[in-house]
Amino acid sequence: MWVYEKKLQYPVRVSKCDPMMAKYLIEQYGGADGELAAALRYLNQRYTLPEKVIGLVNDIGTEELSHLEMIATMVYKLTKDATAEQMKEAGLGAHYASHDKALYFNDASGNPFSATYFTAKGDPIADLYEDIAAEEKARATYQWLINMTDDTDLIDSLTFLREREIIHSQRFREAVEIIKDDQSTKKVF
Amino acid sequence: MSTYRKYYRPFIGPFDPCSPIQWKSYETPPQLYLGFQPYNLPQNSPKEALRTGTLWPALFAPYPDPYKVSTSEEGEEQN
Numbered sequence: 001m002w003v004y005e006k007k008l009q010y011p012v013r014v015s016k017c018d019p020m021m022a023k024y025l026i027e028q029y030g031g032a033d034g035e036l037a038a039a040l041r042y043l044n045q046r047y048t049l050p051e052k053v054i055g056l057v058n059d060i061g062t063e064e065l066s067h068l069e070m071i072a073t074m075v076y077k078l079t080k081d082a083t084a085e086q087m088k089e090a091g092l093g094a095h096y097a098s099h100d101k102a103l104y105f106n107d108a109s110g111n112p113f114s115a116t117y118f119t120a121k122g123d124p125i126a127d128l129y130e131d132i133a134a135e136e137k138a139r140a141t142y143q144w145l146i147n148m149t150d151d152t153d154l155i156d157s158l159t160f161l162r163e164r165e166i167i168h169s170q171r172f173r174e175a176v177e178i179i180k181d182d183q184s185t186k187k188v189f
Numbered sequence: 190m191s192t193y194r195k196y197y198r199p200f201i202g203p204f205d206p207c208s209p210i211q212w213k214s215y216e217t218p219p220q221l222y223l224g225f226q227p228y229n230l231p232q233n234s235p236k237e238a239l240r241t242g243t244l245w246p247a248l249f250a251p252y253p254d255p256y257k258v259s260t261s262e263e264g265e266e267q268n
Contacts, residue, residue, distance in 0.1 A: 050195070050197045050213070050215060051197055051198075051199060051200065052197070123215060123216060124215045125215070125216065125217065125218075125221065176221075179195065179215070179217070180191070180217055180221055180222070182191065182192055182195065
């Protein structure tokens with residue numbers, strides 16, 4: 001189970017009216033390397049990983065949910081006061097036609113979220129390496145998002161999220177080292 | 190020398206529906222440990238290389254049946 005704290009992990013301020021940025025940010029909401037894919041990937045993999053790294057994967061998966069909230073907050077703030085006309089101008093006409101201002105799990109091109117974005121191979125090395133790759137791809141996405149805006153407040157939040165990807169990647173790399181180690185009970189075969 | 194298969198004891202609940210597997214295993218093949226492959230490693234004969242799939246004994250990792258191996262070793266480990 002989870003305990004919910006009714007606050008964001010890191011403050012989200014948006015100081016520029018830029019609904020088009022919401023269209024790009026949604027990549028990190030329902031995109032292939034987004035926070036939803038990350039959270040679901042880790043929270044699903046944790047069952048069949050070696051005991052020593054389950055806690056780590058559980059914690060990172062949980063943190064991804066808090067990142068998902070931050071992205072949602074950004075998207076909401078950027079679109080909540082847009083008119084239908086502004087939504088069209090921002091490239092969100094198709095989104096508006098289907099969802100009004102509601103958030104929807106799709107990528108920046110409008111492709112709906114898919115479970116095929118991630119996997120659970122059952123082999124701990126394969127799964128942890130996928131996790132590392134996912135973190136690096138998410139870090140890259142944050143870089144490209146930062147490159148597309150000049151809103152310093154938004155950049156501040158995105159920079160925090162990018163840094164967390166770096167930390168998560170490091171922790172997953174450590175998880176690989178942990179499960180590479182021969183454990184105390186040696187087996188001879 | 191690193192082992193290419195690791196074992197751990199999973200949590201076993203008192204109400205698990207199926208008889209528990211005491212030891213679980215996973216593969217940690219040699220490429221995890223080698224880093225940049227050093228020069229002048231020993232080489233297999235061409236015939237061995239064709240049979241095993243690699244010229245380099247250091248990169249050879251067989252895959253014995255994990256269920257068979259773990260059952261046969263279970264007794265020794267539990268004492």
